[in-house]
Amino acid sequence: MQVVSPRKKRPRLEIIPFIDVMFFLLATFMMVSLAMIKNEGQTVDLPFAKSSTAVERKEKETTVTITDKGDIYLNKDKVSIESLPAKIVELKQLDSDPRVFLNGDCKASFEKVTAVLDIIRKNGVTKIAIQTTKEPKGQAKQ
Known part of the structure; x- marks a missing residue:
């Protein structure tokens, strides 16, 4: 007696799940790369300068920030104006x-x-580089 098997279907390769996985991986890598951007200083509203140019930042750089209230930060650490010279001398020694x-x-x-x-x-x-922005605060590029 012969057993008749149902017709064998070729397996189908579904592409939609692959596209979903690729978009997920793309989004993940974008979020990870954005998280890797290092901001050494405090966030402030930089002044506007049309002639500003980009400067390549390297690993060993120090950011000195002056806020609108007059607070001074050396990288992320708040310092007084009296202790700043000693910190700069320390930086110069390193x-x-x-x-x-x-x-x-x-x-x-x-x-x-x-x-x-x-x-x-x-x-x-x-x-020493003074950081500025190319666009005035609150205005979009025209």
């Missing part, structure tokens, strides 16, 4: 030619920003 990024809030006192800039320069740091 790296003979350090790079410093100066973040001044657009509403920060110009006197305070120049005082901090003066302290940094007096303590031997020559590579």
Whole structure:
């Protein structure tokens, strides 16, 4: 007696689950890469400058931030203006030619920003970049 088997169907390769998996992986990698961006300083509203250019940031850089209230941060640590020279000297001992990024809030006192800039320069740091933005706050590109 012969047993008749049902017609064998070729397995189908469904593409929709593969597309779902690829979108999930893409979203995951995007979120992970965004989380890897390192922000050393405090977040402030940077001043607007049409002539600003991008500077390549490297691993060993220090950010000095002046907030609109006049607070000073060395990377993420709050420091007083009196203790800043000692911190800059300490930075200079760790790296003979350090790079410093100066973040001044657009509403920060110009006197305070120049005082901090003066302290940094007096303590031997020559590579200083003042961070700005190319777009005025609250305006979109035209």
